[in-house]
Amino acid sequence: MKSFIHSFARYLPPKVVTNNDLAKIMDTSDEWIQKRTGISERRFVEPPTTTSDLAVAASRKTLTQCGGIAPDAIIAATLSPDYDFPGIGVLVQQKLGLPHIPAFDIRNQCSGFLYAVELAAALTAQEKYSNILVVGAEVHSTGLDLTTRGRDIAVLFGDGAGSCLVSSKKPPESSGPIFEVVDSELHSDGEFAKLLWCQHVGSAHFPVRITKQLIEEALVFPSMDGRVVFEHAVKRMVEVSHSLLHKNHMTAEDIRLIIPHQANTRINSLVAKTLEIPEARVMNTIERYGNTTAATIPIGFSHAVEEVQLFPGDKILSCAFGSGFTWGAMVFQVVSH
Known part of the structure; x- marks a missing residue:
């Protein structure tokens, strides 16, 4: 049995933080950051935006692209949940108005999306579920040491979300590739x-x-x-x-x-x-988003x-x-x- 992946979407918060912006609050420079990482800028949320909010914004785009296909499960990947518990899966489910469908949370950090797709593909290939919404989302900006002490890590990360749908049957081609x-x-x-x-x-x-x-x-x-x-x-x-x-x-x-x-x-x-x-x-998208x-x-x-x-x-x-x-x-x- 096969699974089909489609309707990829993204959401980035509007606030752009450049390397020069970081240089104003820590001992660093645009040249130093670009040479070591390739990053020019990244996006940071502004209060009260949370990780689940970013996940929902990307997911809404996915659900629009797929022509209204209703997911019967959600798999959310993040290392920066809104709260210690519960995970963001149930928050995404509630905000999207998808009552009672199961919501899985994946904690595999930078590999999280691949792990989430692995699980979604297996479940849909078995036809246990028909359409699984997979979303990876992060808010790093509120968890970084934005000082010279923390610059080696702080300059690397940004906030954002990406999503797709994994389906047991081939969707309409209007869903895009x-x-x-x-x-x-x-x-x-x-x-x-x-x-x-x-x-x-x-x-x-x-x-x-x-x-x-x-x-x-x-x-x-x-x-x-x-x-x-x-x-x-x-x-x-x-x-x-x-x-x-x-x-x-x-x-x-x-x-x-x-x-x-x-x-x-x-x-x-x-x-x-x-x-x-x-x-x-x-x-490569890291130069824009970190x-x-x-x-x-x-x-x-x-x-x-x-x-x-x-x-x-x-x-x-x-x-x-x-x-x-x-x-x-x-x-x-x-x-x-």
């Missing part, structure tokens, strides 16, 4: 969990989850061993992509476009170069369907790496346009 998952491969390795994490607020801290000291020591903000993460990201994204292509008897020449997770343009360039995929076939973790790949797809001429049979490779460590790759094929 329709894809199917050719194959996928996902991995994780908790040995490296502490090299890219946000330590608090969590139940591992005793006797209470948050104290004044934790805030003063910046332990409530994300931390990362940048060198190790960079090396592992390149290694694992190349490794899993090679493995996936090989077992499906494909080469780089079979790939029309690669839509990688958007963490760093240097990572994406190295991955593409090692895979022997020309830069012209790499979809790293929106679970939203980067669906945002990339939404740009691809608008900006790239796709034909039936074209294959798209997506790969991601993130906190956990988690990583994976998927090959999508255009079945109609």
Whole structure:
């Protein structure tokens, strides 16, 4: 049985934060940020906008594009939920007016969208569900240390959302390009969990989850061993992509476009170069939006369907790496346009 992926959409909050804006509040510069990350600007929400609000805004576009197909389940991927609990899935369900349908929450950070599609594709292929709304959304801006102390991480992230519908039956072609998952491969390795994490607020801290000291020591903000993460990201994204292509008897020449997770343009360039995929076939959005973790790949797809001429049979490779460590790759094929 097959599953069909379609109606990609994105929503970015209107507030643009440039590198020069960040340079006004921390010791950094546009040149420093662009050289190390490739990022020129990102979007930040303004109060009272939440992660679920971004998810709903993107999802409404998806549901409009698909011609009114009603989802019978939701899978939401985020590392920045509105609240500690419940997850954003039920909030998206309520705000969209979809009473009583199941809402799953995925916590796989930068790999979250691939994990969500893996689950949605399996459930729809079995015809357990007919149409699953998949959405990745993040609000990073309220959880960053926007000072010189936190600049190495703070300059990387932005807010945004991307969504699509995964269906058990081929939808009307008015939904735009329709894809199917050719194959996928996902991995994780908790040995490296502490090299890219946000330590608090969590139940591992005793006797209470948050104290004044934790805030003063910046332990409530994300931390990362940048060198190790960079090396592992390149290694694992190349490794899993090679493995996936090989077992499906494909080469780089079979790939029309690669839509990688958007963490760093240097990572994406190295991955593409090692895979022997020309830069012209790499979809990058990080210069405009920064790293929106679970939203980067669906945002990339939404740009691809608008900006790239796709034909039936074209294959798209997506790969991601993130906190956990988690990583994976998927090959999508255009079945109609």
